[in-house]
Amino acid sequence: MAKVFAIANQKGGVGKTTTCINLAASLVATKRRVLLIDLDPQGNATMGSGVDKQALEHSIYDVLIGECSLVDAMQFSEHGGYQLLPANRDLTAAEVALLEMKMKESRLRYALAPIRENYDYILIDCPPSLSMLTVNALVAADGVIIPMQCEYYALEGLSDLVNTIQRIGKLLNPTLKIEGLLRTMYDPRISLTNDVSAQLKEHFGDQLYQTVIPRNVRLAEAPSFGMPALVYDKQSRGAIAYLALAGELVRRQRANAATVTA
Ligand SMILES: Nc1ncnc2c1ncn2[C@@H]1O[C@H](COP(=O)(O)OP(=O)(O)OP(=O)(O)O)[C@@H](O)[C@H]1O
């Protein structure tokens, strides 16, 4: 049964999409079956997976409003090796369309239910907002992965996100948890990076991934070729860091499973 992770942070440009694409490809490299869901009208995860967002017959929007089945909207990312539920600007209409629907917060959760057993991991790329789309992701997820840059304002926005996660947990998804905080575009030469890192460690303890993602130009270049860094330049520091993250994530999963059965 797949673990479903929402990659969320309402702050823009922190590395959500980069994390989705490269973590998905790295999990595939470790022989996991992966589905990536683009839940952002910007369609960046779609393009970065090598699928043309302008040429979609069906998208996640159609799935959310019940116009087509999830399987009919699914595409394969050739370079990434994972399945993709693509998105484009059509998804901006979802916000309003969902308002009129029953169980509007749970549409994605129900759409995923019949296919969860076909995957090991389902990753959801959230938009940079705490909108109804993000709420759908949080209701569908087992855990939230929060990518963040180690800057001063990063911590400020984090408390809003943590409050939202707690509220959704209380009202709609009692097993939801913060799976991990991921430091992206990491540069240890900047002293603020170390200060923020220390604060994160203090507040979040083991929830902070040990793996950090360095600032690496290959990670920024790869999406324009529709590739993960692992295919674009597998020796790059970015590609290696995301492989390490996949390893850490899988090990955590195993450790959690062991505590549950013990
Ligand atoms: N580790 C990194 N090193 C260098 N560039 C990066 C790194 N991570 C992300 N980038 C670049 O930073 C920009 C923002 O990253 P990304 O699109 O992943 O963020 P996002 O959180 O998904 O943004 P949005 O909130 O708009 O969806 C992109 O141009 C991306 O290529």
Ligand SMILES: [Mg+2]
């Ligand atoms: Mg994005």
